[in-house]
Amino acid sequence: MSTVFNQANIMFLLEGMKLTLTIALISIALSMFFGTILAILRNFSKGILGRFATIYIEIFRNTPLLLWILSIRFLVPIRPMYSGILSFTLFTSAIMAEIFRGGMNSVSKGQYEAAYSQGFSKFQTLRYIILPQSFRRCIPTFLSQAVTVIKDTSFLWAVGIEEFTGKGMILMGSFATSFQIFLLFGALAGMYFIINFTISCGVRTIKTEY
Amino acid sequence: MKLKKVFLALGLGMCIMMTGCGSAKQTGSSTASTGEAKEIQAIKDRGVLKVGVKVDVPKYGYKNPKTGQIEGFEIDLSKAIAKKILGDENKVEFQGVTAKTRGPLLDNGEIDMVAATFTITEERKKSYNFSDAYMKDGVGLLVKKSLGVSSLKDLNNKTIGVAQSATTKAALQDEAGKQGITLKFSELGGYPELKAALDSGRIDCFAVDASILNGYVDDSTVILDDRYNPQEYGIASKKDNTELAKVINGVISEMKSSGEIDKLITKWEIK
Amino acid sequence: MNGPFSIFKWEAVFKDFSIFLEGFLTTLEVSILGLILALILGVIFGVLSTGKIKVFKIISRIYVEVIQNTPLVIQVFFLFNGLPYLKIVLPVFLIGVLGVGVYHGAYISEVVRTGITSIAKGQFEAAKSQGFSHIQTMRYIILPQTVKIIIPPLANQLVNLIKNTSILSMIAGGDLMYTADSWSSANMYYGPAYVVTGILYFLLCYPLAIFSRKLELKEKNKVSINTEDSIQGQVIATEGGL
Numbered sequence: 001m002s003t004v005f006n007q008a009n010i011m012f013l014l015e016g017m018k019l020t021l022t023i024a025l026i027s028i029a030l031s032m033f034f035g036t037i038l039a040i041l042r043n044f045s046k047g048i049l050g051r052f053a054t055i056y057i058e059i060f061r062n063t064p065l066l067l068w069i070l071s072i073r074f075l076v077p078i079r080p081m082y083s084g085i086l087s088f089t090l091f092t093s094a095i096m097a098e099i100f101r102g103g104m105n106s107v108s109k110g111q112y113e114a115a116y117s118q119g120f121s122k123f124q125t126l127r128y129i130i131l132p133q134s135f136r137r138c139i140p141t142f143l144s145q146a147v148t149v150i151k152d153t154s155f156l157w158a159v160g161i162e163e164f165t166g167k168g169m170i171l172m173g174s175f176a177t178s179f180q181i182f183l184l185f186g187a188l189a190g191m192y193f194i195i196n197f198t199i200s201c202g203v204r205t206i207k208t209e210y
Numbered sequence: 211m212k213l214k215k216v217f218l219a220l221g222l223g224m225c226i227m228m229t230g231c232g233s234a235k236q237t238g239s240s241t242a243s244t245g246e247a248k249e250i251q252a253i254k255d256r257g258v259l260k261v262g263v264k265v266d267v268p269k270y271g272y273k274n275p276k277t278g279q280i281e282g283f284e285i286d287l288s289k290a291i292a293k294k295i296l297g298d299e300n301k302v303e304f305q306g307v308t309a310k311t312r313g314p315l316l317d318n319g320e321i322d323m324v325a326a327t328f329t330i331t332e333e334r335k336k337s338y339n340f341s342d343a344y345m346k347d348g349v350g351l352l353v354k355k356s357l358g359v360s361s362l363k364d365l366n367n368k369t370i371g372v373a374q375s376a377t378t379k380a381a382l383q384d385e386a387g388k389q390g391i392t393l394k395f396s397e398l399g400g401y402p403e404l405k406a407a408l409d410s411g412r413i414d415c416f417a418v419d420a421s422i423l424n425g426y427v428d429d430s431t432v433i434l435d436d437r438y439n440p441q442e443y444g445i446a447s448k449k450d451n452t453e454l455a456k457v458i459n460g461v462i463s464e465m466k467s468s469g470e471i472d473k474l475i476t477k478w479e480i481k
Numbered sequence: 482m483n484g485p486f487s488i489f490k491w492e493a494v495f496k497d498f499s500i501f502l503e504g505f506l507t508t509l510e511v512s513i514l515g516l517i518l519a520l521i522l523g524v525i526f527g528v529l530s531t532g533k534i535k536v537f538k539i540i541s542r543i544y545v546e547v548i549q550n551t552p553l554v555i556q557v558f559f560l561f562n563g564l565p566y567l568k569i570v571l572p573v574f575l576i577g578v579l580g581v582g583v584y585h586g587a588y589i590s591e592v593v594r595t596g597i598t599s600i601a602k603g604q605f606e607a608a609k610s611q612g613f614s615h616i617q618t619m620r621y622i623i624l625p626q627t628v629k630i631i632i633p634p635l636a637n638q639l640v641n642l643i644k645n646t647s648i649l650s651m652i653a654g655g656d657l658m659y660t661a662d663s664w665s666s667a668n669m670y671y672g673p674a675y676v677v678t679g680i681l682y683f684l685l686c687y688p689l690a691i692f693s694r695k696l697e698l699k700e701k702n703k704v705s706i707n708t709e710d711s712i713q714g715q716v717i718a719t720e721g722g723l
Contacts, residue, residue, distance in 0.1 A: 008275045015278075062686035063679045064644040066658055071675045074314035075485055080305065147550065154554035158399055158651055160308040162265075165554055170266060173405040176430055178566035181409075185559050189551045196550035310662075313669050317485060337669055375666035396653045397663055403562075403651075410565035 004183050009171055016167030017191065023081060023163065024150045027088035031149075032142060034089065035096025036135075040126070043101060053097070060094035066155050073159040080161045084153070092149055099145060103138035104130060143203045147196045154192075164191065249451045250295060253322060259292040262307035262321040266401050268425035269478045270327055273306070280304050283478045284325040287344060287445070290470070291323070291461045308400050309375040313337070316448055323458060327419055329377045329441040339455035340444035341462045344471055345480075348437030349381050350420030355432050357414060362436055366391040371404045371413030373397070378417050381439035401426065421480065485672035494673040497664065501674075504660030505681050511577040511656060512643045512685075518582025519642060523589025528619060530590065531597045541590065548587035553648055556580055561652045573654045577646060585642045592634045596627035636693030640686045647682075657681060 041053035060068075069087045076083060107130055115125040154165035162170070168188040175181055253259055263284050264271035271282045289299035305321055312324045316338065327347075330340045351370075353359055362385060372378040374397045386393045396413050398404050405426045408416040416426070419441065423433050445462065447455045465471045494501070530541035548556070557580040560571060571579070600623055608618040650658035661678040665671035 012275050058687060058690075059683065062640065062644075062683045062690060064647040064658065064682055066647040066650065067675060067679055067682065070662070070671075071679075073311065074671050074675075075318055077315075077318040077320035079320070151550075151552040151554075154552040155648075157554065160306060160311050160400065162306065165552065165558075168555075169400075169406065169558070170402045172562070173266075173402040173426065174428075176409045176428060181406075181563055181566055185555065185563050189555050189559075192552055192555065193547065193550045197546060200546070200550060310666050314671060317669070374663060397666075398653055399651060406562045410562045411570060412562065412565060 001183065004175065004180050005187070012171060013164065013167050013187075013191075016162055016164035019081065019161070020150065020153045020163040020165075021195075023084040023088065023156070024146070024153050026085050027092055028146045028149050030085070030089040031092035031096045034093040035098075036100050036131075038093060038097035039100035039104060042097065043104060044122070044126070057094045057097050060091050061098065065091050065152055066158060069155055069159055073161075080159075083159075084156050084161055084163075088149060088153070092145065095145055096142065099138050099141045100134060102141070103134035106137060107133050140203045140207050143199055143206075147199050150196060150199075151192060164188070249454050250457065253295055253454070257296070257301060259288070259295060259302045259323070260321045261288040261292075261302055261304055262312050262315055262324040262326055263288065263304050264308075264326045264422075265306035266425070267327060267422045269480055270421060271325070272425065280306070283345070283474050283480060284327070286474050286477075287462075287465075288323070288325045290465060291445070291458055294461045295457060309373045310399060312446075313375065316446060319448070322447065322451075322454065324446040327422060327443055328446050329419070330444040331377055331441075334446075338446040338449055339451065340446055341455070341459045342466070343442030343444050344462055344466070345421070345443040345475075346440060347419045347421045347443065348440045349378050349417055350423045351434040351436060352408065352416040352418075352423045352427060352431055353414065353434060354408065354430055356430070359415075359434070361434060362386070362438070363389055363391055365393060365415055367394070368414035369394045369396050369412075370415045370417050371396045371398055371407050372417050373401060373404060374399060376418060377439070377441065378419075381441075382417060385438050486676075490670040491673045493668065493670050494677050498677075500660055500664060501657065501677060501681065504655065504657035505685075507574070507649075507655050507660075508643070508646050508657040508682075509685070511574065511581065511646045511649065511654075512639075514578045515581040515585070515642055515646065516639055518578060519585040519589050519638070522583065522586030523593055526586070526590035527593025527597065530594050533615065545587045545590055548584055549591075553580060553584050553645055554651065556584060557648050557652060573649065573652055576652065577649045577654050577656065580648060581642050581645050584645065585638050588638050588641075589635065592631050592638065593627065596631040597623055599630065600626055633693055633697045636689055636696075640689055643686055643689075644682065 038053045038057060041049050042057060044050070045053065065087070068091050069084070072087045072090075073080075073083045076086065078086065111129055111133070112125060115129045120129070153163050156163050157166040157169060160166070165188065168184060172181060172184055175184065263280060263282070265273040265280055267282070269282055271280060271284045273280045285304065288302055288304070292302040293299040305315070307315060307321070307324065307326050309326075312321075312326050312328060315321050316324050324338075328334075328340075329347075330343060334340070351362065351365070353365075359365055362382075370382060370393050372382070372395055379395055379397065382393060382395075396407070398407060401418065401422065404413070404416045404418070407413045408431065416423070420433060420437060427433055445458050447458060462471075526541045526544055529537040530545075532538065557576060560576045560580060561573070564571065597619075604622055604626075605618060608622050613622070646656055647658035648654075649656040650662050653659060657678055661671075661674045665674040
């Protein structure tokens with residue numbers, strides 16, 4: 001047990017976790033922002049912007065994340081961490097967009113009509129009436145998606161980025177007994193579990209408020 | 211109808227990408243023809259030399275878990291080159307690469323050169339510039355002692371694990387053909403995966419340059435005596451960067467003739 | 482002449498296209514089998530978690546929470562490199578099917594659970610008052626209605642499943658992603674290889690997404706009783722609870 005969990009190894013793994021969380025959190029924040037924009041464009045823009053949003057969302061929703069991680073790492077000359085953030089942001093924005101659209105669509109039409117009858121312009125209706133409500137409804141699902149992003153950062157190991165899973169795999173190379181291997185797997189899974197389960201519990205608490 | 215639009219957009223996107231790289235190609239060739247020192251100048255302006263190195267190969271390029279620093283033979287080589295170009299051997303930024311990522315990262319300009327146990331082959335010379343060889347090695351075979359094999363012939367019909375993009379698979383396939391045996395191959399993404407797969411029994415043999423294997427051998431495994439396909443490591447740089455390649459080669463040749471390389475080999479206890 | 486998307490690289494891709502197709506076929510096979518496994522697990526655990534027996538509810542909860550909160554990568558690596566220590570060495574194809582099947586089974590069970598619970602309680606009570614047992618209620622009243630509601634999120638999970646089969650590329654699984662990777666790591670022609678791979682995945686997933694949307698519209702027009710007015714349900718219906 002002490003061979004697996006000595007000081008050096010724990011520091012090694014935590015370095016990876018730091019990278020995992022950095023990439024995940026920045027990507028989540030950026031993709032919530034861009035996703036919202038894309039959703040509004042797709043729903044309310046009839047012209048080229050609307051079509052662009054639709055195409056963007058469809059392309060990223062129907063292709064694997066791993067493909068984008070590889071493509072962006074190999075084709076875009078930026079540092080590993082930024083490469084990860086870029087891949088995740090591009091990909092997750094499409095998903096966030098769809099979540100937000102779901103939220104917007106669930107706001108009843110009556111709200112639009114009431115707002116227009118009060119003299120609100122389309123933009124004002126969106127800004128003051130629809131968006132705040134949509135956003136509140138989406139928060140649980142946004143957080144669920146955050147959990148997915150944190151988990152999916154493990155795919156970055158495919159391009160040699162040393163996030164938590166990567167560090168774990170490198171460490172695993174130095175162990176050869178089944179006990180050590182299982183212990184390490186358990187620790188890796190456990191760490192993700194603790195972080196994600198906490199967020200999921202938070203989601204459940206928020207949901208019950210509705 | 212929506213589908214049609216999506217395909218149209220995809221096609222448009224592809225065209226844009228191709229024109230994008232077309233124009234990139236043009237700027238690349240103009241740099242080579244007019245600015246000999248332009249690439250070197252760019253590095254000087256940037257103030258740091260970006261090098262791709264291994265982080266998991268003890269003695270060559272290895273991230274010491276205790277210090278968090280990358281150290282090794284190839285790190286020292288890169289520092290010497292940085293000293294030549296920028297005057298300071300510490301003006302170098304190391305990035306961890308794997309056999310899979312070192313080529314593409316060199317291509318897209320994320321790194322200026324690769325010093326990562328990169329074997330020189332005729333095929334690769336078409337895509338990259340290589341310096342003179344600074345190290346000679348051969349493909350080695352790491353197996354579990356319990357397997358009881360002593361040479362490649364004993365591995366007939368067994369599964370050999372190799373790293374993606376490494377020269378190992380081609381080299382061993384050649385050798386297998388010569389010896390009249392068949393080998394199965396499993397390509398994994400990196401050395402840690404291969405070691406883990408060897409330990410768990412997924413693969414019967416972990417094959418890669420012997421110097422890399424030295425970092426992975428332990429009590430339950432042994433490196434067979436066979437060495438295949440003697441290969442030489444060189445420092446790689448982008449095909450268009452002829453000036454940089456000249457400078458790199460200059461440093462390497464100098465170090466070879468002055469005995470610096472031998473000193474480093476002794477320092478890192480490389481056999 | 483040597484950009485990542487040079488013409489000669491595209492030519493090479495089309496020359497070796499049959500290799501990509503083989504990978505595509507493997508992806509297809511793993512997806513179909515994985516989906517069947519995921520559906521079976523999803524329905525079983527979904528129904529169990531809404532039942533009366535506490536033990537089953539707990540087991541179901543544990544299954545869902547553990548699988549949903551740990552990465553697929555770790556789960557698959559465990560099957561690949563961990564199980565052999567228990568003398569269980571599964572073929573890579575099976576690992577793919579198990580990996581995505583169990584993983585998405587947890588998500589599908591949540592979709593099923595939400596679908597069941599969104600059906601008005603009145604239905605359960607009405608059925609009980611008519612003498613239906615729990616199983617009969619499920620089989621004749623609840624599940625048929627649930628099926629209609631959960632088609633969109635199910636389709637979403639199917640698309641995610643297909644995309645997640647790309648995990649096989651990390652364990653030499655022979656699927657489309659691995660093939661593209663392996664082929665391009667030998668000759669460095671990764672630009673066109675990845676574009677073609679993306680298009681192939683797109684061709685597989687996009688029709689499914691469209692089909693599910695058509696189905697959803699058809700069902701919306703058919704069902705006169707609106708069982709779907711919970712906000713939660715609507716958001717999940719569009720995004721599928723991920």
